[in-house]
Amino acid sequence: MNQLTRRRWIFSPVISWRAWRLSRKTGIAFDAAWIKVRTASYPEEFVYAHRLRGGPDASDR
Structure with missing residues (x-):
């Protein structure tokens, strides 16, 4: 791990x-x-999803 x-497991165990x-069900x-689950549960965080997925702005972290 x-x-x-x-x-992620420590700070957001339900998510x-x-x-x-x-992941187990779909194989992703x-x-x-x-x-995917986080943005479905908290739509206001959708703007951060692109950065988390390694988009062009990921190097700004």
Whole structure:
């Protein structure tokens, strides 16, 4: 388990659990599932999803 995944489990266990289930069911990566579940649960964070997925602004972090 990498550090980002560990932090997600600690700080947002419900979102992480739902993402894990989605990942197992659909076969998509856990990180992609986590972002999908997070933006579905908190639509106001959708603007950050592009950056989390490694878009052109990802190097600004």
